[in-house]
Amino acid sequence: MTRTRTTTPSHATEKEARPPTAAPPPPTPRRAPRKVRLWRKVTPWLFLAAPLALLIAFTYAPVANMLAYSFTDWDGVSPELNYTGTENYIEIFTRPELFQVFFVSGYYLAASAVQIAAALYFATILSFNIRFRNLFKGILFFPYLINGVAIGFVFLYFFQDGGTLDSVLALFGYESDRAWLGTSTSANVSLAGVSVWRYMGLNFVLFLGAIQSIPGELYEAAELDGANRWHQFRYIIAPGIRPVLSLSVILSISGSLSVFEIPYIMTGGATGTETFVIQTVKLAFQFNKTGLASAAAVVLLLIILAVTWLQRRLVPDDRVDLV
Amino acid sequence: MNHRRTLTGTLIAAALLASGCTGSGGSSEGADAKAPDDPSKVSGTIKVLTHRTDIVQDGTMKKYADDFNKTYPKVKVEFEALTDYEAEVKIRMNTENYGDVLMIPAVIKKNDYPKFFASLGTEKELSEKYRFTDFTAVDGKVYGQTTNGGTPGFVYNKKVWAEAGVTDWPTTPDEFLTDLAAIKSKTDAVPYYTNFAAQWPLTSWTYVNGSVSCDTGATTALSEGDPWAEGADLRVADTLLHDIVKQGLIEKDPTTTNWEGSKPRLAKGEIATAWLGSWAVLQFRQAAEKAGTDPDDIGFMPFPAQVDGKFCAVLSPDYQQAVNINSDHKEAARAWIDWFSTESGYADDNLLPSVLKDAPLPAALKPYEEAGVKLIELDDAKGAVVKEIDGASEVGIYGPAYRQDLVDLARGAKDGSLDDFLADLGKRWTEAEKTVGS
Numbered sequence A: 001m002t003r004t005r006t007t008t009p010s011h012a013t014e015k016e017a018r019p020p021t022a023a024p025p026p027p028t029p030r031r032a033p034r035k036v037r038l039w040r041k042v043t044p045w046l047f048l049a050a051p052l053a054l055l056i057a058f059t060y061a062p063v064a065n066m067l068a069y070s071f072t073d074w075d076g077v078s079p080e081l082n083y084t085g086t087e088n089y090i091e092i093f094t095r096p097e098l099f100q101v102f103f104v105s106g107y108y109l110a111a112s113a114v115q116i117a118a119a120l121y122f123a124t125i126l127s128f129n130i131r132f133r134n135l136f137k138g139i140l141f142f143p144y145l146i147n148g149v150a151i152g153f154v155f156l157y158f159f160q161d162g163g164t165l166d167s168v169l170a171l172f173g174y175e176s177d178r179a180w181l182g183t184s185t186s187a188n189v190s191l192a193g194v195s196v197w198r199y200m201g202l203n204f205v206l207f208l209g210a211i212q213s214i215p216g217e218l219y220e221a222a223e224l225d226g227a228n229r230w231h232q233f234r235y236i237i238a239p240g241i242r243p244v245l246s247l248s249v250i251l252s253i254s255g256s257l258s259v260f261e262i263p264y265i266m267t268g269g270a271t272g273t274e275t276f277v278i279q280t281v282k283l284a285f286q287f288n289k290t291g292l293a294s295a296a297a298v299v300l301l302l303i304i305l306a307v308t309w310l311q312r313r314l315v316p317d318d319r320v321d322l323v
Numbered sequence B: 001m002n003h004r005r006t007l008t009g010t011l012i013a014a015a016l017l018a019s020g021c022t023g024s025g026g027s028s029e030g031a032d033a034k035a036p037d038d039p040s041k042v043s044g045t046i047k048v049l050t051h052r053t054d055i056v057q058d059g060t061m062k063k064y065a066d067d068f069n070k071t072y073p074k075v076k077v078e079f080e081a082l083t084d085y086e087a088e089v090k091i092r093m094n095t096e097n098y099g100d101v102l103m104i105p106a107v108i109k110k111n112d113y114p115k116f117f118a119s120l121g122t123e124k125e126l127s128e129k130y131r132f133t134d135f136t137a138v139d140g141k142v143y144g145q146t147t148n149g150g151t152p153g154f155v156y157n158k159k160v161w162a163e164a165g166v167t168d169w170p171t172t173p174d175e176f177l178t179d180l181a182a183i184k185s186k187t188d189a190v191p192y193y194t195n196f197a198a199q200w201p202l203t204s205w206t207y208v209n210g211s212v213s214c215d216t217g218a219t220t221a222l223s224e225g226d227p228w229a230e231g232a233d234l235r236v237a238d239t240l241l242h243d244i245v246k247q248g249l250i251e252k253d254p255t256t257t258n259w260e261g262s263k264p265r266l267a268k269g270e271i272a273t274a275w276l277g278s279w280a281v282l283q284f285r286q287a288a289e290k291a292g293t294d295p296d297d298i299g300f301m302p303f304p305a306q307v308d309g310k311f312c313a314v315l316s317p318d319y320q321q322a323v324n325i326n327s328d329h330k331e332a333a334r335a336w337i338d339w340f341s342t343e344s345g346y347a348d349d350n351l352l353p354s355v356l357k358d359a360p361l362p363a364a365l366k367p368y369e370e371a372g373v374k375l376i377e378l379d380d381a382k383g384a385v386v387k388e389i390d391g392a393s394e395v396g397i398y399g400p401a402y403r404q405d406l407v408d409l410a411r412g413a414k415d416g417s418l419d420d421f422l423a424d425l426g427k428r429w430t431e432a433e434k435t436v437g438s
Helices: A002-022 A031-069 A087-093 A102-127 A133-147 A148-160 A162-171 A184-212 A215-222 A230-239 A241-257 A260-265 A276-285 A290-314 B001-021 B053-059 B059-071 B084-092 B109-115 B160-163 B174-185 B200-206 B218-224 B233-246 B261-268 B278-290 B332-343 B362-369 B382-395 B403-411 B418-435
Strands: B044-050 B074-083 B101-104 B152-157 B190-192 B273-275 B298-301 B310-317 B321-324 B374-377
Touching: A031 A290, A087 A290, A102 A133, A102 A184, A102 A230, A102 A241, A133 A184, A133 A215, A133 A241, A133 B200, A148 A162, A148 A184, A184 A230, A184 A241, A184 A260, A230 A241, A241 A290, A260 B059, A276 A290, A290 B278, B001 B278, B044 B084, B053 B059, B053 B074, B059 B278, B059 B332, B074 B310, B074 B332, B084 B101, B101 B332, B109 B321, B109 B382, B152 B160, B152 B261, B152 B278, B152 B310, B160 B174, B160 B218, B160 B273, B160 B298, B174 B233, B200 B233, B200 B273, B200 B403, B218 B233, B233 B403, B233 B418, B261 B273, B261 B278, B273 B278, B278 B298, B298 B362, B310 B362, B321 B332, B382 B418, B403 B418
Parallel strands: B044 B074, B044 B101, B190 B273, B310 B374
Antiparallel strands: B101 B321, B152 B273, B152 B298
C-alpha cells in the first residue's frame, strides 16, 4: 500500500509536466482535447468489446438462462415450460443420494495432491540448469494440449484387457490379470490417474513460470551464503510461488468437484464412477429434467464458490516480498 | 461499487436477452404436408437431417437422392448427417431451423408432435397401407413415417453354435444359458458379448418387452404395472442378462469392450452371441466379408421364450421421418419421406422389414418364417406415458445406466442381490406411475 502511494505523485507530476513542452500548439485549441479525451475514454472499451461480447454471449447469458431454467420444469425441448418456484432446489436437497456422488470426488482430490506435488517437483528440477530441459518441459506439458475426448479413448485402450498397461507391466515381468476399470475403487483410481497425467502439465507450467520470475541473483546470493538446493527451494522458491500454489489448489479442488470429460468418455459413469456433473448431464439429457439439472448445476456452482471462499479465509493470500 | 452495479446491469440485460431467445416457434401448429399430385411439378431444395453419418459419407445417400430425382426432377435433396443425432437435434428444435425432413428424436413428447411437425394424413387412411402408424399418431393424425421396421434379437455365429453342438434355437432362458455354457466349454469363443462400454447396445434389452408374453399390449402393461414383477417381460430379460454375466459367460473385462471391434470378432467366431437387433445383421455380414469369413455364418435368433410352442418377435419402427412444420417445401419433403420408405429400397438394402404392410420379409428374417416365429406389433397408445414414467422415475429403460448397474451387480463389482435390485426399480417405477399422466 505504502509503495503505490509514494509512486503515484511522481507519475502525476510527470504527466502534468509533459504536455506544455511535448505537445505542439493545437490548431483548434478547445475542441481537440475533448476529442482526445473522448477517444481516451472509448479506446479501452473498444479493446474490451470483443472479449466482453464473447464472454457475455457464451458465459453469462447461458448462466443467466440456466438460472432461469432452474426455476422451471422445462424438459429441454418442449415449447411449454412452467414456473415451479424453488421446487427443483427443494427436490435436490431432499434427495441425499444426489450428493453421494461427491465421494467419487475424493479420489480426484487425492489425485490432485499427488499432481501438485509431482508438478512442483518437476518444475523445481527443470528450473535448474540441466540437460534436455526444454525437451522435458515439452514432454511434461504435452498431455495438456490433447483433447480430453481423445485422451478418454486412448486410455480406454490403455486399460483394456491385454492393453498397453498390461503389456508394459508384462515387460517388467509382472503378469497382471486385473480389470483396471472392473471395480469401483480400481476404476476411480485409474480414472484419477488419467486426470493426473492430463493436468499435471498445466500445474507444472504455472509453477515453472512462477519460479523463473524469481530473480537469478537471489540464487547466486544464496549459493554464496552456502545454501544447498533444498535450502534454495525451502527459502526462495516455496515462498516465491505461494500465490500460484494457492491458485493451483483452488483450481484442483473445484476441478475435483466438477470432473466430467474423462469418466464420461471412458466409463459413462458406470461401476461407481459417476460424478456430480455426469449425474447432472444424465438428468438433463437422459431423463429430460432440464429444470432439475439446471438447479443441480447452480448448486454445484454455489458449492464451489463456498469452498473457494472458505479456503481464502483459511489461507489468506498475502503478498510475499523476497527481497 | 459503481463497477459492480454496471456488471449486474449487464447480467440482467443478458438474462433478459437470453430468455427472449428461448421461446420456440410453435405458431404454425396444425399444418399439413400433403403428398404431391404431380411429381414433375414439385420443386424446392430440402434438407434431410439424418443419423446415418456412415451412408452419407460413403455416398449411398447421394445415390438414393439421384434415384429420387428420376421421379422428382425439380427437387434438390441435401443431407446433413449428425454424429450425436439425438442431442444435436434436440437443441436445434428450440429454433425453427431443423431441416425440412428429420428423424423424430426420442425426446420429443408425442403430444408436442403437432407443434413441431406437419401432419402426413389421418391414421385411418395411412394405416391401411403402412405399419406402425399409431407410433406417431396424435388425435387421429399421423406425424411421422418410419424408414423401415426392425425386430430385436441375438446376432450369433452359426458355426460356433454348431461347434458347441447346438443346432436348434433355445426355447427358454435356461436352455439358452446351457447352450452358452456349452459354447464356453467346447469352443474358444466368448459365449456372450455385453458391449458394456459402448452402453447403447445394453438398451436393446428393453425391446425384449412383448416377446416373452407375446402380448401386443406389452407397452400398455409397462404403463400400468410393475415391469419387474415375477414373470413380467423385462424381469425375464434382465434376469437372463444377469445370469449370463453371473455364470461368467461373457468377455473377460466388460468395462473396456469395443463395439466396432466386436463385429469382426463375431464374424471370425471369437464371439458367439450378442443381443442386438435385425438392423445389425447387415453390419456383421459386412464385417465378415472384410474379415474374409463367410457372411452366411451370421445368424439371427429370437429371444428364448415361447408361447404355445411358438417364438414371438416384436416388429417395431426405426426412426420416424417427419416434415418440419416450418418448412417452405412441405410437398417436396413429403414426397421424399414417402419415396424413401417405400420405393428407395433402403429397407431391403439393409435387410430390414419394410414399412409397407404387404411387403415380404427381408432375407435376414427368412429363418423366422421357416421356424414359424410369430411377428407381432405392439400397440403404442401408451408409449408416450411409458416414456414419461421412465423420465420421472429416473429408471431409464431407454438408457444404459441401470443395465450397467445390473451387469456390475452380476459380476460382483456392486453389492446387492438381483431381487432387491429389480424390486427397487419396480418400486421407483410404480411410484412414478402414480404421478404421471393422471
